[in-house]
Amino acid sequence: MLRDDITTAIRGAVMHELAAVGYGRLSIEAVARRAGVSKTAIYRRWRSKLELVLAVVSKVAVQRLPLPDTGTLRGDLEMLFMIMSHALRHPLASQIIPDLLAEAARNPEIAQTLQSALQANQHTIGVLLIERAVERGELPEGADPGALMDLIVGPLYWRIAIARTPLDAADLPRMAAAVAAALGVASEPHRPVDSGPAPIDTTTGSGSNRS
Amino acid sequence: MLRDDITTAIRGAVMHELAAVGYGRLSIEAVARRAGVSKTAIYRRWRSKLELVLAVVSKVAVQRLPLPDTGTLRGDLEMLFMIMSHALRHPLASQIIPDLLAEAARNPEIAQTLQSALQANQHTIGVLLIERAVERGELPEGADPGALMDLIVGPLYWRIAIARTPLDAADLPRMAAAVAAALGVASEPHRPVDSGPAPIDTTTGSGSNRS
DNA sequence: CAACGACGGTACGGTTGCGTCCCGACGCTC
DNA sequence: GAGCGTCGGGACGCAACCGTACCGTCGTTG
Structure with a gap:
């Protein structure tokens, strides 16, 4: 069983390293250093840099944002x-x-x-x-x-x-x-472009107004 | 006098390399290879990768976009x-x-x-x-x-x-x-935020409608 | 308590890139 | 046409990183 605390440390290190140098220059060694962990610990969990980053990012990105209904x-x-x-x-x-x-x-x-x-x-x-x-x-x-x-x-x-x-x-x-x-x-249905220099209705203009 | 054709080749190579691998992984060697030029040719013109990229990008970015007046x-x-x-x-x-x-x-x-x-x-x-x-x-x-x-x-x-x-x-x-x-x-002047859950006018609502 | 299995850490060869140095080639001047 | 200056190209030492193989340790099981 892989130790969770180490996995977590790696995840954090990846995020920080990603922010510091970007994906292009992200190196496994630097991640290991920052996490205070050996490279082997990382290679045991993920096969490559790409897989590592994708896994870490996916884990974070899945967190949905709550979006309350404000009524308007x-x-x-x-x-x-x-x-x-x-x-x-x-x-x-x-x-x-x-x-x-x-x-x-x-x-x-x-x-x-x-x-x-x-x-x-x-x-x-x-x-x-x-x-x-x-x-x-x-x-x-x-x-x-x-x-x-x-x-x-x-x-x-x-x-x-x-x-x-x-x-x-x-x-x-x-x-x-x-x-x-x-x-x-x-989101208005297609309407003909009012060609020419006529002053524009900067608001929603025609139809589809509520209330 | 530095040869212009080589300078141009380097510039092009930087752009392509930048697109291919990004700034983080951009290497002088790869630029030289792609340009069909020696590394020395590059180091003679720019002192570092940063300077190289900045110079090339600046040269391109300066080109202004024309923006004709359409009347509206x-x-x-x-x-x-x-x-x-x-x-x-x-x-x-x-x-x-x-x-x-x-x-x-x-x-x-x-x-x-x-x-x-x-x-x-x-x-x-x-x-x-x-x-x-x-x-x-x-x-x-x-x-x-x-x-x-x-x-x-x-x-x-x-x-x-x-x-x-x-x-x-x-x-x-x-x-x-x-x-x-x-x-x-x-760009409307500040107007009080109609607080609360009252149905909101999603358009510009009050005043300031033109035409 | 002994033996096993899985873990993390270190060490290694190979690769790539950096920045520099030196050399041969080319053009210009007198 | 000889000498000089500058250029581009190749080679070098150095450093970082990759991915792997090996080693010591710890917890578990019978």
């Missing part, structure tokens, strides 16, 4: 943003996630693992949040969660993980409101 | 999205950019270089696109380009570089419309 799309978004920004603020997460996502562009196995993890959360978010909004009448039916996902997670992810501009908690409601508006527009 | 915020966004998606579709760019952005989280020099490059484009986008919209009356004055940037580039970047879902060109207008709506809401 905007409220749900605000809540989601708070949770996301909290999660992405973790120094480990904010370094590991972009790194692995970049690595996923090269390594199909990593891509698939992340895709699965992402898909899980996507369902938490997509199915829950969006379908809730549809049921409330805040979004029209037939809204495609996949297409809306970009609008939901894109801005916050960019802000925190890419631009890394400090994000005041007070900014989240504003962002939530903006995204809610975007979702309204994006 | 939505049109400008659509145009911008087309340009961005075109640029991000390049296999090299779509692998190098996320990789370097992830690396920037660890390496301050890379962060600063990218920040500069990003800031340049940010001004192209922010000052041009947003101020144009303000002048047209499509956005209220005092809109903070920095805060709006997340809404503009976040969704498309997420879609192409992170989720890597195929993006139909026909989807861009929809996304542009959605983002335009988001910008309208986000």
